[in-house]
Amino acid sequence: MECAVEAENLVKIYPGNVKAVDNVSFCIKRGEIYSLLGPNGAGKTTTVKMLSTLLKPTSGDARVLGHSIVKEPNKVRRIIGIVPQELTSDDEMTGWDNVYIQAKLYGYSRSEAEKRTREALEFMDLLDVAKRKVSTYSGGMRRRLEIAMSLVHQPEILYMDEPTLGLDVQSRRHLWNLITQLKKEGITILLTTHYMEEAESLSDRVAIIDHGRIIAEGTPAELTSKLGGERIHLIMKSNNEAEQLANRLSELGFNVKVFNETLVVTVSNAAKTIPELAPYLSNVIEVRITRPNLEEVFLELTGRRLRDEEPIDSFRYRVMTRRLRR
Amino acid sequence: MAGVVSSTLIIAWRDIKKWIGRRAVFVVSIITPLIWIAFFGKSMNIQGIFTSRVPENLPPQLQNLMQELFNQALLNAFGTTDYFTFFAAGMLAVFSLFQSMFSGVSVIFDKRLGYMDRLLVTPTPRTAIFLGKVGATLFRLSLLEILLFAAAVALGMNLKPDLSASDLLAAWIVIMLLSLGLSSAYTTLSFYAENQEVIFAVGNLVNLPLMFTSSALFPVQQMPSWLQAIAKVNPVTYAADLVRYHLVGKPINDYLFHISILAVVSLGLFIVGLALSVRWMNNR
Ligand SMILES: Nc1ncnc2c1ncn2[C@@H]1O[C@H](COP(=O)(O)OP(=O)(O)OP(=O)(O)O)[C@@H](O)[C@H]1O
Ligand SMILES: [Mg+2]
Numbered sequence: 319m320e321c322a323v324e325a326e327n328l329v330k331i332y333p334g335n336v337k338a339v340d341n342v343s344f345c346i347k348r349g350e351i352y353s354l355l356g357p358n359g360a361g362k363t364t365t366v367k368m369l370s371t372l373l374k375p376t377s378g379d380a381r382v383l384g385h386s387i388v389k390e391p392n393k394v395r396r397i398i399g400i401v402p403q404e405l406t407s408d409d410e411m412t413g414w415d416n417v418y419i420q421a422k423l424y425g426y427s428r429s430e431a432e433k434r435t436r437e438a439l440e441f442m443d444l445l446d447v448a449k450r451k452v453s454t455y456s457g458g459m460r461r462r463l464e465i466a467m468s469l470v471h472q473p474e475i476l477y478m479d480e481p482t483l484g485l486d487v488q489s490r491r492h493l494w495n496l497i498t499q500l501k502k503e504g505i506t507i508l509l510t511t512h513y514m515e516e517a518e519s520l521s522d523r524v525a526i527i528d529h530g531r532i533i534a535e536g537t538p539a540e541l542t543s544k545l546g547g548e549r550i551h552l553i554m555k556s557n558n559e560a561e562q563l564a565n566r567l568s569e570l571g572f573n574v575k576v577f578n579e580t581l582v583v584t585v586s587n588a589a590k591t592i593p594e595l596a597p598y599l600s601n602v603i604e605v606r607i608t609r610p611n612l613e614e615v616f617l618e619l620t621g622r623r624l625r626d627e628e629p630i631d632s633f634r635y636r637v638m639t640r641r642l643r644r
Numbered sequence: 645m646a647g648v649v650s651s652t653l654i655i656a657w658r659d660i661k662k663w664i665g666r667r668a669v670f671v672v673s674i675i676t677p678l679i680w681i682a683f684f685g686k687s688m689n690i691q692g693i694f695t696s697r698v699p700e701n702l703p704p705q706l707q708n709l710m711q712e713l714f715n716q717a718l719l720n721a722f723g724t725t726d727y728f729t730f731f732a733a734g735m736l737a738v739f740s741l742f743q744s745m746f747s748g749v750s751v752i753f754d755k756r757l758g759y760m761d762r763l764l765v766t767p768t769p770r771t772a773i774f775l776g777k778v779g780a781t782l783f784r785l786s787l788l789e790i791l792l793f794a795a796a797v798a799l800g801m802n803l804k805p806d807l808s809a810s811d812l813l814a815a816w817i818v819i820m821l822l823s824l825g826l827s828s829a830y831t832t833l834s835f836y837a838e839n840q841e842v843i844f845a846v847g848n849l850v851n852l853p854l855m856f857t858s859s860a861l862f863p864v865q866q867m868p869s870w871l872q873a874i875a876k877v878n879p880v881t882y883a884a885d886l887v888r889y890h891l892v893g894k895p896i897n898d899y900l901f902h903i904s905i906l907a908v909v910s911l912g913l914f915i916v917g918l919a920l921s922v923r924w925m926n927n928r
Binding site for chain 1: 647650651654655657658661662665666757758759761762763764765766767768927928
């Protein structure tokens with residue numbers, strides 16, 4: 319199978335010996351949506367920056383439609399679009415100007431650039447606000463503008479680095495629809511996210527990345543089916559109590575795991591199992607039942623949850639959240 | 645090649661459009677040269693110091709003689725009996741020194757807000773990014789220098805009687821050369837610097853000394869010899885002398901030497917700056 323993007327043993331070590339990406343390899347097939355799912359600091363942005371020629375890999379290489387990101391960066395730049403994690407549009411200018419400048423940077427004549435600007439804005443539902451200053455846009459509009467800016471040159475491959483970060487549910491759904499449409503247009507998409515719903519509902523395939531390494535890869539169904547059954551989460555007051563109960567339940571033959579003060583029991587049918595467990599639940603604060611999802615796959619693999627929110631570059635983050643709140 | 649030109653233009657256009665769009669900043673930057681010329685130039689009333697010293701109870705011939713002597717002293721020092729004219733010409737050069745500093749600030753903001761990454765993922769030639777930033781500064785400066793010059797003339801700057809269009813053009817080229825060097829230096833610094841404070845700190849460190857150790861405010865011959873040595877390597881001196889030569893008519897010994905020094909220093913800064921900036925863009 320031909321890869322649209324093929325990463326081969328990518329490594330990035332930042333100054334100070336921070337190994338942000340540790341020997342990552344994957345193949346994104348033409349026309350699919352491929353997601354990198356991982357928590358803060360997993361190395362998603364670093365990977366995307368290397369694939370978009372912004373950062374030089376410490377070692378390894380990647381090919382984008384056959385072109386090496388190290389040796390032929392200019393060829394790669396022509397065929398990729400990138401929606402960066404942070405908002406980069408200029409809020410002192412209009413949406414139109416932001417996209418138009420982008421089009422000019424790809425070398426189009428004035429009339430061609432104007433035509434492409436209009437198309438990109440229209441596709442992102444922004445044409446009617448195009449002449450307004452970006453500072454008057456909502457968070458969702460700004461995110462869509464970022465995508466419009468990345469589409470003017472009709473890239474064959476689009477990288478989106480946490481495109482829905484900080485958006486409310488409604489704007490997020492709107493964006494998901496647009497991303498699905500982009501896929502229908504035949505664009506190959508690399509998406510990074512730490513929202514498992516996003517990875518699950520949009521992607522054809524997902525790579526779970528943690529501490530710079532890919533720890534699992536497959537379709538969402540493949541990844542979750544490995545876990546099997548349903549899961550009962552028993553939340554206790556302390557890790558100690560959780561351990562005690564876990565011992566008792568495993569003696570009874572249950573499949574039990576402990577994460578901090580949470581106990582996870584994997585069963586084939588949760589509703590039928592709970593009455594069986596009832597005598598042991600007196601110290602339990604809360605019971606939750608989940609079907610296996612990517613969040614749990616991550617938990618299973620790393621013993622940690624996906625979402626331990628923490629800002630990235632504090633300045634960018636502040637600017638970003640301030641803009642998003644407006 | 646065509647790519648470099650059109651990319652440079654669009655990158656410069658963006659900066660200029662933003663500059664004009666920021667109404668308050670735009671107005672302030674237009675008022676600044678006017679304030680400078682009016683307040684600085686008129687407060688340093690050096691002729692006044694001399695004229696007020698001629699005692700009035702002396703016989704008229706003696707009064708005239710003393711005035712004559714003072715004028716001679718002024719003429720020796722400034723090449724004109726009118727300090728404001730001397731100063732205004734120097735100010736045209738100094739203003740370029742201070743404006744050039746700002747070309748760095750936009751690079752730093754573009755970097756911090758992630759716009760620089762946006763630029764760098766396009767196939768835009770890296771040289772065009774540098775040229776666009778420096779070009780925008782030169783454009784802004786040209787507009788402001790015209791205003792500054794007009795204000796100086798309105799406030800009584802005495803231009804040389806045979807001033808020609810080519811003199812004006814030459815003075816403009818001199819100022820652009822100076823700014824080309826300085827804004828290249830500041831732009832390069834901004835690629836490597838982490839935040840805008842670095843630019844202002846360096847500006848504070850460098851700009852005032854460059855101004856005072858040049859012939860912009862005061863003639864070099866009046867300085868102690870060690871200071872003269874510094875003035876001789878300061879490009880602002882050459883720019884100020886050249887502007888003065890073209891606009892006011894104060895003679896200079898060796899025109900070719902002056903223009904060559906200025907050109908070598910400025911083009912040197914430009915070429916080194918361009919190379920270092922492109923290096924930064926390609927090596928991350
Ligand atoms: N410029 C840098 N210098 C040094 N270390 C860095 C730099 N940028 C990122 N890192 C480190 O590299 C690791 C990976 O960062 P990266 O931004 O790629 O993570 P991420 O998966 O995108 O996280 P997030 O979800 O928070 O955006 C982190 O440990 C981070 O602290
Ligand atoms: Mg990131």
